[in-house]
Amino acid sequence: MKIGRTIAAAVLGFLFLLFVAADLVLFGVVPLNSVVVTILPAAGLVLGAVLGALAGNRRRPPEEFPQELPQEPMQSEPFAPPSPA
């Protein structure tokens, strides 16, 4: 598990749903004193942490790993300096 990704996702989840709650209030969907304004940021914190932890555990598929690097053929003959014209 990557702790950094978990914390970042938790903070971003909190902020994202905090602003979603603010949008809902500003557009008159929920009243100012609604408990939704409290629940959404808290849910974002938990949800973000869970998704961040899951994302941190996710391994990349094998096809995304770099394949064997192409290797240049070995020079079979020693390097010969150009002969003067």
Added chain:
Amino acid sequence: MGRALWLAPAVVAGVVLVASAGKAAAHVETDNGCKGSGTFREKGLFVDAEQIGDQVVTIPRSDTVDWDGSVTAPPGGYSGNIAVDLPPPFSEWVVDTWSGTSQKTSNSGARKYDLPSLVPAGVEFQLRGYHNDDNGFCNGYVNLQLDGGPFDSPATPVSLVATVATGAGLFGTIRPLFRRGGTL
């Protein structure tokens, strides 16, 4: 895993729908026979705390309110306040308070107000009043909203931009979840 990704937003949407269901717009509880009302001069709007019913009252951004209040018997020692109810864990934002001793059973006055443009329009908020005297108590609330649309306040575009920015950041952080072929 795929089901969980869709379930979480569905639960959040359900909470929003249930908690935003309508509730009574005005309510008064009293055992000292209190009454209170106000008239918005420019709009010509009369609001009685007891009779306003279930409607949300739309008020102008600036106006002068002629208010009056009364109780049935001389109050003696009294105190009270008016406050805007805020979402939990915040309690309330006190707008005005009063206290003292009096034998008058009614009072009235006029108060001019002019709310700044930062205060968003169209947002439903609850104004609560409380009054306590030697004869009993009186409390009630009325649901109000400012005249206008959401984009009358600069807070709305700021909030929308912040929503998109933090949403993009969150998506970028959990992006490995949406990658095909990955394993846990």
